[in-house]
Amino acid sequence: MEINGKTELYGVIGNPVKHSLSPVFQNVGFKSLGINAVYLPLEVSKERFEESVRGLLSLENLKGFNVTVPFKEGILKFGDLLSEDVKHIGSANTLKKTPEGRIEFYNTDWVGFLNALKELTDPAGKKVLVLGAGGTSRAVIYALKRVNAEVFLWNRTLSKAEKLAQSFGVKIIKNLNNIGVFEIIVNTTSVGLKEDDPPLFDYKKIQAHQVVYDVIYRQTPLVETALKKGAKAQNGLKMLLYQGVESFKIWTGKEPPIGTMWRALKRAFTENHARKS
Ligand code: ATR
Numbered sequence: 001m002e003i004n005g006k007t008e009l010y011g012v013i014g015n016p017v018k019h020s021l022s023p024v025f026q027n028v029g030f031k032s033l034g035i036n037a038v039y040l041p042l043e044v045s046k047e048r049f050e051e052s053v054r055g056l057l058s059l060e061n062l063k064g065f066n067v068t069v070p071f072k073e074g075i076l077k078f079g080d081l082l083s084e085d086v087k088h089i090g091s092a093n094t095l096k097k098t099p100e101g102r103i104e105f106y107n108t109d110w111v112g113f114l115n116a117l118k119e120l121t122d123p124a125g126k127k128v129l130v131l132g133a134g135g136t137s138r139a140v141i142y143a144l145k146r147v148n149a150e151v152f153l154w155n156r157t158l159s160k161a162e163k164l165a166q167s168f169g170v171k172i173i174k175n176l177n178n179i180g181v182f183e184i185i186v187n188t189t190s191v192g193l194k195e196d197d198p199p200l201f202d203y204k205k206i207q208a209h210q211v212v213y214d215v216i217y218r219q220t221p222l223v224e225t226a227l228k229k230g231a232k233a234q235n236g237l238k239m240l241l242y243q244g245v246e247s248f249k250i251w252t253g254k255e256p257p258i259g260t261m262w263r264a265l266k267r268a269f270t271e272n273h274a275r276k277s
Contacts, residue, residue, distance in 0.1 A: 067095060
C-alpha cells in the first residue's frame with residue numbers, strides 16, 4: 001500500500017511495544033483489503049502518558065489504536081463512550097475515533113480469548129480453572145461467564161482472587177492439588193514467560209481429557225507438557241489474532257482476511273522466536 005496524504009493512522013500504544021506482533025498482521029489486513037491505512041507501534045512512556053494520548057488524539061488522520069500494558073485501565077478517562085464489555089471488565093484494548101471526533105472504547109480481549117478457546121473446545125457449561133487474577137484474568141473470566149461456564153479461580157495472592165471472585169461471582173480454589181476435576185485450565189499468569197519459571201503445579205498431572213489454554217504466546221512448559229499428556233493445548237497467539245481481528249472490524253466495519261492475517265502473524269512469531277534462540 002502506497003502511503004500518501006490520505007493515509008489513515010492506527011497503532012498500538014503501550015510500554016514496551018517494540019516486540020508487538022500487532023503491526024505485522026494489522027498492516028497485512030489493511031493491505032489485503034486495499035484500505036489506505038497504516039498501523040504503527042506507538043511506544044509511550046508512563047511519565048508522558050497523558051500528553052502523548054492527547055497529542056495522538058488531536059491528529060486528524062489518527063482513527064484508532066489498540067492499548068496494551070500498562071495503559072488499559074488508565075486510558076478510560078479519555079473516553080466519550082465505554083462499551084458494556086469495557087464497563088464490566090474495567091479495561092479497554094481498542095480505541096476508535098469516530099468521524100465526528102468522539103472517542104469510543106471497546107474490549108476485544110475477551111472475545112479474542114473465547115474464539116481461540118472455541119477452536120479447542122466449547123466451554124459452555126464446563127468446569128474451568130482460571131489461574132491468575134490480573135487484568136487478563138478479568139477478560140477471560142468475563143468471556144467464560146458469558147457462555148455459562150462454571151468458573152473456578154486460583155491466584156498466588158488470595159486477596160486479589162477474592163476481590164475478583166466478588167465482582168464476577170466465581171468460586172475460589174486455594175491450592176492446585178486436585179486439578180483433575182477441571183475440564184479446562186486457563187493460565188493468565190506470567191508464569192512460563194521465562195523458560196526457567198518454577199511451574200504453578202505438577203504439569204504431569206494433566207490428563208488427556210483436559211483442555212489447556214495459555215495466554216502467553218510462546219510454547220510454555222504448561223502447554224508442552226499438556227500436549228505430551230495427550231491433552232488439547234494451545235498458546236496465546238490465536239487470542240492475539242482474534243482480539244486484533246475484532247479491533248479491525250470495529251475500526252473499518254469490514255470483514256478482515258483472517259487466514260492471511262494469521263499466516264503473517266505465525267510467520268513473524270516463528271522468525272522472532274528463531275532469532276532469539
Ligand atoms: P496481566 O495484565 O497480564 O494479567 P497482571 O495484572 O500483572 O498482568 O497479573 C499478573 C498475574 O500473574 C497475577 O495473577 C499474578 O499473581 P499475584 O496476584 O499473586 O501477583 C500472577 N503471577 C505473576 N508471577 C507469578 C508467580 N511467580 N507465581 C504465581 N503467579 C504469578
